[in-house]
Amino acid sequence: MSDETARITAARPTGQPGQGGDQTAVAPPPPPPTRVVPTPTKVVLPAGAAGHAVTPVGPAVGPPSAPRIPATGEILGPFQLGESLGHGGFAHVYRAMGQGGEVAIKVLTNNERGTLDRFIGEAALLERLAGRGFPQLVAADLQAPTAWFAMELVPGPTLAQRVAAEGPLPVRDVLRVAADVLDALAVLQEERFLHRDVKPANIIAAPDRYVLIDLGIAKGHGTTTSTHAAGTISYMAPELFVRKPHARSDVYSLGLLLVFLATGELPNDLNFVGRDLTAADVGPVDQRLLPLVLAMTRHQPENRPPLHNLIRTVAQLATSGGLDTALLDTALLAAAGTTSTERGLVTEVMTGVGTSAATVAPTSVLATNPVRQGEPITNLVYDQQLMGRLHQVHADGFDGAAEDVISVYLAAVGPQRAGGRAPAEIKDYLWAAMRWAPAFTPEGYPDTFEGWTSYRQRHGLPLPGVPSTPVAPRRQAGGPAQPMPVTNQRVTQVAPAFRPGPPPGTRPMPTTAPQPVVGTQPPTPPLPTGSQPRRDEREAPAAKDRETKDRASGRGAGAVAAIIGWIPRLLLAVAVYQLVRLIPGFAEMPSAAALPLFAALGDLGVSVLGVDPVWTPRLAELSIPLLGIVTAAIVNLVRAVRSRRSGRTWPFWLVVVVWVIVIAVQGVVSYAQQVTEDARVSFEQQREQLQDDIEQGVQDTTEDVRDSLWESFESVLPWS
Ligand SMILES: Nc1ncnc2c1ncn2[C@@H]1O[C@H](COP(=O)(O)OP(=O)(O)OP(=O)(O)O)[C@@H](O)[C@H]1O
Numbered sequence: 200m201s202d203e204t205a206r207i208t209a210a211r212p213t214g215q216p217g218q219g220g221d222q223t224a225v226a227p228p229p230p231p232p233t234r235v236v237p238t239p240t241k242v243v244l245p246a247g248a249a250g251h252a253v254t255p256v257g258p259a260v261g262p263p264s265a266p267r268i269p270a271t272g273e274i275l276g277p278f279q280l281g282e283s284l285g286h287g288g289f290a291h292v293y294r295a296m297g298q299g300g301e302v303a304i305k306v307l308t309n310n311e312r313g314t315l316d317r318f319i320g321e322a323a324l325l326e327r328l329a330g331r332g333f334p335q336l337v338a339a340d341l342q343a344p345t346a347w348f349a350m351e352l353v354p355g356p357t358l359a360q361r362v363a364a365e366g367p368l369p370v371r372d373v374l375r376v377a378a379d380v381l382d383a384l385a386v387l388q389e390e391r392f393l394h395r396d397v398k399p400a401n402i403i404a405a406p407d408r409y410v411l412i413d414l415g416i417a418k419g420h421g422t423t424t425s426t427h428a429a430g431t432i433s434y435m436a437p438e439l440f441v442r443k444p445h446a447r448s449d450v451y452s453l454g455l456l457l458v459f460l461a462t463g464e465l466p467n468d469l470n471f472v473g474r475d476l477t478a479a480d481v482g483p484v485d486q487r488l489l490p491l492v493l494a495m496t497r498h499q500p501e502n503r504p505p506l507h508n509l510i511r512t513v514a515q516l517a518t519s520g521g522l523d524t525a526l527l528d529t530a531l532l533a534a535a536g537t538t539s540t541e542r543g544l545v546t547e548v549m550t551g552v553g554t555s556a557a558t559v560a561p562t563s564v565l566a567t568n569p570v571r572q573g574e575p576i577t578n579l580v581y582d583q584q585l586m587g588r589l590h591q592v593h594a595d596g597f598d599g600a601a602e603d604v605i606s607v608y609l610a611a612v613g614p615q616r617a618g619g620r621a622p623a624e625i626k627d628y629l630w631a632a633m634r635w636a637p638a639f640t641p642e643g644y645p646d647t648f649e650g651w652t653s654y655r656q657r658h659g660l661p662l663p664g665v666p667s668t669p670v671a672p673r674r675q676a677g678g679p680a681q682p683m684p685v686t687n688q689r690v691t692q693v694a695p696a697f698r699p700g701p702p703p704g705t706r707p708m709p710t711t712a713p714q715p716v717v718g719t720q721p722p723t724p725p726l727p728t729g730s731q732p733r734r735d736e737r738e739a740p741a742a743k744d745r746e747t748k749d750r751a752s753g754r755g756a757g758a759v760a761a762i763i764g765w766i767p768r769l770l771l772a773v774a775v776y777q778l779v780r781l782i783p784g785f786a787e788m789p790s791a792a793a794l795p796l797f798a799a800l801g802d803l804g805v806s807v808l809g810v811d812p813v814w815t816p817r818l819a820e821l822s823i824p825l826l827g828i829v830t831a832a833i834v835n836l837v838r839a840v841r842s843r844r845s846g847r848t849w850p851f852w853l854v855v856v857v858w859v860i861v862i863a864v865q866g867v868v869s870y871a872q873q874v875t876e877d878a879r880v881s882f883e884q885q886r887e888q889l890q891d892d893i894e895q896g897v898q899d900t901t902e903d904v905r906d907s908l909w910e911s912f913e914s915v916l917p918w919s
Pocket residue numbers: 284285286287288289290291292303334350351352353354357400401403412413414415
């Protein structure tokens with residue numbers, strides 16, 4: 200750490216011992232406790248600390264080589280440590296007494312690389328926030344061998360403790376939590392930061408307000424990058440699993456937090472479902488809160504409402520204490536464009552060790568060789584495809600299938616992702632990281648991959664691709680870690696269970712569609728009976744029924760849609776055929792307009808338009824493209840609505856233009872033909888008339904001449 204970074208000074212009362220390795224030495228007793236709100240002491244933070252652009256820790260001035268956890272009674276700066284209030288992966292928090300009264304002191308107890316930077320960043324951010332929604336920073340000594348900072352002591356249990364003690368909170372309290380945390384997040388956003396660890400244990404329920412704590416992994420624009428994501432997995436927004444933080448990632452976590460507060464539990468791994476949540480997913484959340492919660496937990500971050508809309512929504516819901524949903528402006532819960540404040544937020548991969556190995560309790564397998572921060576397998580928790588599959592295995596109750604799933608995954612993506620760890624170790628690491636308790640296997644099935652596939656087959660659930668043989672021997676608990684034999688595995692499957700994808704952090708791998716299993720399967724055991732079914736199991740038959748019905752009705756609707764979809768194409772073919780007939784020399788081809796449907800439409804046209812019946816064949820011809828354009832418009836409209844592609848209208852307009860051209864050509868040519876025909880007929884009639892007239896004239900004249908000659912003869916004849 201540079202001098203600059205290290206120059207964090209706390210007001211150190213004269214006469215008090217400095218901070219050093221002798222902190223356990225007897226210290227003068229602190230002043231008598233006074234119950235006051237601590238007066239903020241001027242804290243000078245290192246230049247750049249607030250932006251987290253801090254110098255890496257150097258060996259000379261870094262924390263001691265082994266993390267030291269101070270004991271109650273020790274003196275840190277002007278404070279004497281009291282009881283421990285709690286601790287996380289890298290720090291311990293104590294109640295402490297100073298001259299100004301009680302404070303909470305956070306002490307860095309982890310000396311892994313980067314933790315001091317993070318700690319300094321947290322203190323710096325707290326100072327910038329100046330108590331707005333967060334505890335006020337009081338003093339700090341980040342240069343001390345045991346770095347610490349003191350902050351306002353917020354009295355009260357955390358929300359995790361309160362729900363554990365009292366159960367679900369009333370709706371009114373849930374809304375108050377929402378309001379306070381949203382305000383705090385808005386302040387954080389103004390400072391261009393995300394919290395990224397909104398969870399019940401990080402909110403203290405003070406008598407008069409709810410205070411967000413733990414800015415340890417909050418990150419802002421311009422922070423350094425690393426290979427780690429962070430956050431508590433259960434509440435983590437889906438995009439954080441692929442390290443694509445979004446300005447609305449905290450909104451997602453808060454949405455799940457509200458579910459927890461309203462119901463007293465958070466259903467397993469909601470953030471793995473890969474879609475928007477439904478009322479059925481979140482459990483018995485009060486109807487008045489439901490729209491809010493579902494909007495906040497939308498899968499795509501840009502579909503979640505921004506903070507200021509949520510603040511107004513919560514205020515509306517809580518108006519006059521009436522929780523009147525009728526007052527709710529639902530437009531506020533719709534997706535809204537990115538605000539300028541949001542645009543200034545985090546855009547890059549972030550640092551943090553929130554879910555690193557350090558926070559994962561070692562299991563029996565890992566106890567002898569704990570996972571270290573930065574090992575490749577620590578990235579696997581962010582692989583949604585692998586974790587989605589493992590979640591499926593775990594939710595079904597077949598933890599024993601996990602190793603095979605992991606082996607297949609590694610065979611597909613490359614053994615380097617395992618970093619030399621065996622599937623058993625990876626499984627244990629991931630189970631600990633996810634805080635998954637051992638699952639209960641349904642009765643009658645072995646807790647193996649084969650048992651799992653049998654179970655899924657028996658219940659009509661989709662099956663993933665399957666290795667033909669178990670691919671990796673289980674390690675004995677506590678035994679030495681074996682390098683993974685994945686390269687020698689014989690993996691036979693209908694379709695790869697996992698497609699090799701880009702390394703985590705580049706983009707999420709698309710979920711592989713479940714594939715049918717081929718090959719020999721063990722005989723299907725009977726349905727599990729007797730045991731108390733787990734929630735997943737209870738819901739499985741109903742879900743299966745629903746799925747089957749959905750699939751059947753989907754197939755029927757699909758067939759009808761396919762048939763209807765072909766009608767405009769058929770009509771287009773007929774219309775083109777009719778156009779070809781207009782070319783001289785092709786007119787002898789039979790006209791499709793003579794077909795009963797079109798002939799009837801021709802008759803209809805004549806009667807509707809009130810034109811001469813001579814137009815019937817022309818209108819029948821025109822009815823072909825007209826019918827085509829109408830059906831094409833309907834089909835395209837229905838498709839657009841079904842696929843919600845309302846924004847993409849060009850295919851529709853293209854079809855319309857094609858049909859309009861066909862109709863125009865057909866209409867103009869038909870009209871010209873009809874007019875020509877009329878003229879020809881009229882000319883013919885006139886010609887015939889003229890011919891008749893001429894013939895008649897000749898005949899009349901001949902008769903006249905004959906008659907007059909006859910009369911002349913008669914007059915000159917002697918006997919007349
Ligand atoms: N200002 C405060 N006032 C009262 N209690 C506090 C305060 N800050 C922290 N605590 C208590 O200390 C506990 C640990 O604090 P915090 O979460 O900040 O530690 P952490 O080491 O960062 O933990 P993690 O990162 O694993 O969540 C909290 O759960 C809370 O009970």
